[in-house]
Amino acid sequence: MDLAINNGKIVEKINEKKAKVIDASGMMIMPGGVDIHCHIAGAEVNTGRLLRPEDHFRDVEVKTAVTRSGVGHSIPSTFTTGYRYSRMGYTTLMNPSMPPFEARHTHEELDDTPMVDKATYPLLGDWWFVLEHLRDGLIEECAAHIAWIMAATRGYAIKIVNPGGVEAWGFGRNVKGIDDSVPHFNITPREIIRGLCKVNKLLNMPHTIHVHTNNLGKPGNYVTTLETMKCVEDLAEENRPNIHITHCQFSAYKGSNWRNMSSGAEEIAKYVNHHNHVTLDMGQVIFTDTTTMTADGPFQYGLYRLTGNKWVNHDVETETSAGIVPFRYRRKSAVNATQWSIGLELALLIENPWKIYLTTDHPNGGPFTSYPTIITWLMSQVARKKMLIKINKRARRKSLLPSIDREYSFYEIAIVTRAGQAKALGLAQKGQLGVGADADVAIYDINPELVDPSKKYKKVRRAFKKAVYTIKGGEVVVKDGQIVKSVFGKTFWVDIKTSLPTEVNDDLKRKFREYWTVEYENYPLRKGFLHNPAPISIKAEV
Template structure:
């Protein structure tokens, strides 16, 4: 494969401690190397910022739920129409773009790895099929394991060993990456038209969300998975939910990490940082959350920031989506995935004229700015729930420019001065911190930095983003423009974006974890429980359940547990 030499760029490579130094990056055979021959193709990056390819740790881009969103919203499809080119296929959609648009648009922003965080295990094939059709970027998906009847049973009996065996089986069967938890217990309770707070017993199973979270965290560490549990906490979007959020973080304070990382990644925390008792006195509690995160090592967060505008909300949290639908009166769809999980989808307009939306918009940014250590925060919008991923450049420009924030704050609801903290925050992120939150932190949290993602050290994957902007630039508009259309994006050593246009569309790889559970006796007992479950309740047979290798034509396998 061709050699590449990226010359004279200002490099930000946080994992290797590079904070804006002028240096060259050498690439050979898809990897970063010490040096290249004089034959190497030279890319002149003078006056440009060079970063590792972006890693999105939480973005709903593929699978049944995303596709249901596309079907529900033909009007969203109209918004992003782009005809095919000599290189690209036709694109559609804004908040729920088609798979091709997803790959191209992420690549244009310099992102090269995506984590689909909500794969219903029974629908794993659908997700993998869509990931296959998402060009350029590497990707992975996490199975939803929290409202599953097997999990509920083992959490109830406190049998962490069997739960670990089951998780290992499930991750292998779905070719998944880690343990995703969404409103534990609540989605199952939704089958009874109920929801669950942290200490409310799940109907029939009589186990509390707190017990489920603790058991899954223990089992996750028992298997030594590359990623910790990935948690969408209970009571999402409800006024006063920050207390539940903090209690949830405390649950796993004593859990010992099996690797050098957090034991809980709390996702889209913006939706979990609300004070007040109703929509009338709804307020930001981002400061409480930020304080906790700064004081504790076991929790990391991603923002789930809200960007003002129209989007599609979708989550496995069925009851929450139903409540949102009641609030807006727009259209809504719901799905129940047998004994595993469920989901809901509804369009939503975040309006700066609405007090609650304005506070939500502020909270996402407050979290990014109030948590002192950027190594604990990942920049996301929980695409498309807080806003489409295509709005990342706007979000970053707001975080980098107090001036731009002030301009927008003048336009939005005046409640921002009373019940949000953003007006009091002076901090502006610098390019290094942005690189940490979009590269270093997500890669480390997911355990991908050991597999060549999120950094530019020798041996790393040659995924590079080059933005045409000076590190001294403070104009928010220019920052946004540079980030939206990278000057170059290099994926696996191949130039895929040049001057903001996609020029090559290689297939990306699918990362999955091969995890083994070693205790034969426990494994057999778990299998016998599983066989019973399939025989009695599932609509498919056990033998037909696991995803075949054909669904992952370009695999990258990470070994964990006894397979390591």
């Protein structure tokens, strides 16, 4: 079968005599990879880089004729991030946490991340105006306001991190569940999630709300995760997803403390298997040294207390917070080994691959460069067993993995690494190779018809590590695992047309003056700020 590309798009036919022909017989062709959740740019990521010189000096990329030099194992510099993703055949990345206040910084770094198309989600679950609007039941006004923020920050989706808890953290507190009241706002996380879910629907956003649950990283939190999924169940329509629970592994713990912590993957998988309004991503843990970073300040504080490691905590004005703690996941630690097991259990127990996607929550569970290894764990029971015998005994005894004999096929891998993620993101032109799709193609040196991934998992890992070809927008950018051309991708953002006025009114302008260090007039990104913007026009229902 031939695949014709013209002008950066997949087309029906092309004049073969004039075209450049790539012979990919005996190889596997997939659409370019899509990562729905990877922290690759912004103030938080950059602070992580500053915090960890020791992470850099062991992993150095040397300059070549077409690429720049760079450093970093867990938080590579921007250019290196682009190159490494591209070498693995990835072409679209989503940066999931951007404090609206840091939009400039985030977009500047995204503009410096070559080889890939990208987008970023502003953090809105603890934004004061959103909380006030939702408390007063002003859903439509809230929607209009969020339409403004999306344009002002060039955002792509509504990101909610520990709804209410991050705001409470500004006062040294946290929320304990989705019905706990947020101090000073008299609103509960449930109301925030439901409110923003309604707003998301009113605005016709391409992606669902992207939720990092309350109580993340605490034993017993799978109950909160189930409640979070249930709380928007009645808002779903026509089997379409309306909530994405991100890095679900960190939200799937049973038990009452770290000693008896175990897997809640079975319960979550059971719920997801019976409901179509939820999508998840794994947040798989890798046994390596990495840097955890989230907007969930109180969680990071807990992690700092646990490790005693150096750390950074930050309160972003009235919007959100952030924390960074370097962390090493150890095979011999019962907790870390259980975390490793939970991620895979989720991926294997959820029957429909369109509902769960492969991520490590880079760099929280491990750097994205470990995706090929995770693919082998999903595809091969032998590979899983090989790691299982190396992990902590107690964790191994409790792990559900030995009882699961499911192995992903190459088709399922294609879904969890690109097609499913593109679908969840509403990017119709990505994650597929049909006529009219973007010509983002990855070619891997493996013959899916001849190779048994279950036994030859090392071959699979090698193949996914280095794409033979990566084609971005119709151009060959990677050949034999080496960058041959540096290109700059697009930055997607949603340009929402509403009938309600989206500009901030006088009252909010006054609040800007009172609460922010930046004046309202200087706050939004101006036209021409982005290197290569790709607005997606949407007509909202308000």
